[in-house]
Amino acid sequence: MSHPPRRHAPQLKIPAAYMRGGTSKGVFFRLGDLPDAAQVPGAARDALLLRVIGSPDPYGKHTDGMGGATSSTSKVVIISKSSESGHDVDYLYGQVPVDGDFIDWSGNCGNLSSAVGPFAIANGLVDPDRVPRDGICTVRIWQANIGKTIIAHVPITAGEVQETGDFELDGVTFPAAEIALEFLDPADEDDDGGAMFPTGHVVDTLEVAGVGTFRASLVNAGVPMVFLEAGALGYDGTELQPAINDDPAALAKLEAIRAEGAVRMGLITDVSQAAARPLTPKIAFVAPPEGYVSSSGRPVRAADIDLLARAMSMGKLHHAMMGTASVAIAAAAAVPGTLVNAAAGGRARETLCFGHPSGVLRVGAEVKQVDGRWTVTKAVMSRSARVLMEGWVRVPADVLPSAD
Structure with a gap:
């Protein structure tokens, strides 16, 4: 004898983009698109993003999430209009362990930094007057995890981010458009021992x-x-x-x-x-x-x-x-x-x-x-970035205690 199915809340539907940046991949969100409870640091935000990626996964596969079951592909990014003077966007990065029930917000991902500028331009977070019809758009990024500035030089063709090209990056299968990155004053200047060397010694x-x-x-x-x-x-x-x-x-x-x-x-x-x-x-x-x-x-x-x-x-x-x-x-x-x-x-x-x-x-x-x-x-280097998929990610609503 069959029984009627239990009623469960529908899934949340959240706008997102799945992007490659350098030799990494991650799920990118605009801050304002996240549920209210997840727009601020805390347990609700982490619970939501862990579920997006599919962690913690004791099987180590991320079968029920967007993660790729490696450190290079289990990442989340939140982008917003910048709160810092002289910057276009704030960039917050979370590293999601495959089998861990937490997100590490202690550092930056240099590879995904190359995707921040293209995402910001495509999502209207950069002043349209600063985006050329053809040429290079300079995006000033505030890396919110570590409080540093990154400048991305993003190629533009016909008013849109150019993603295809002939720049080859070892570790990435196919060529794409080159994005030059500048990491300004990347050392921690608050260390007692020295800006680059926390102990004051080179060895x-x-x-x-x-x-x-x-x-x-x-x-x-x-x-x-x-x-x-x-x-x-x-x-x-x-x-x-x-x-x-x-x-x-x-x-x-x-x-x-x-x-x-x-x-x-x-x-x-x-x-x-x-x-x-x-x-x-x-x-x-x-x-x-x-x-x-x-x-x-x-x-x-x-x-x-x-x-x-x-x-x-x-x-x-x-x-x-x-x-x-x-x-x-x-x-x-x-x-x-x-x-x-x-x-x-x-x-x-x-x-x-x-x-x-x-x-x-x-x-x-x-x-x-x-x-x-x-x-x-x-510090300077070149990377490339590409949108792999965009639309919405779906997450069971019960991941957020406040969700209806």
Whole structure:
């Protein structure tokens, strides 16, 4: 005997865009399109966005959500007219763990930064008088997570964002239009030890209980970073994802070092707090140039790169390189004495090309030293972005306690 179905509230229908930015993907929202309870920080906002992505997912697949079950594809972005003078939009970024019941709002996504300008223009958040019929539209972005300015140079054709083009980015399958990004004053200027170096040193020694002692460059530029020497970990810097991600002992070791680095940088007070802050700091290891075959099967010649870099994101080796980590690599490489600078040959440089698992990336940074303190004034790189789908995301209404 059948029974009538229980009555449930209908799904919420929320305007959104699913966008690729650099080597990442995320769900983009206009702040005003979110339900009232989710327009402010708090449990309601996080619950809604977790459900959008499909986390926490003990199966690790994000089958019932928009997430891609990796750190690069489980992201949310909220855009609004800027509250900061001289800026077009505010950009708030949330990293959603695949199996975690929380969102980490502690940092920025440099890759998705490239999609913010196009989204803002297409959604009328940039003054139409500033959008040329053809040419480049400069969008000034206030990165609300970290309180920094990003300038995006977005190509415009026939009054609309140009998404197609011939710019190739290793880690992205197809070419697209190039978007140049400038990260202004990306270092944290409130650190006691120095703008770029929270401890005041270009190299520190980390004593990690049960793991060992490691030299590290602790850098805050774009995102807090713990840089290690690949050789000290038993690596040569040419590793691809399986070499790290299929090794539970290696992942645990790197996480323990990251946690100790977070304490030394003043981001947490005890290593036990690191699990609740998986987004920052990030940890990476570097090595001098060496030839290898990228994850796509394309050879990378030692002569074509200045150093090798591999970075962890949300506990796994990243398939390419995070944009914020690229900023930190460029800044650290420009400062004599850092492990990154040493891996790149030890000379002063404003631009460099580094090898990552998917290929190569060129970045640049301008640094200066004032009264013995290093700071980075600007970092630059190019990315691309594209709308993959737009319309509405649907979320069960009971995710918000106040929903009818």
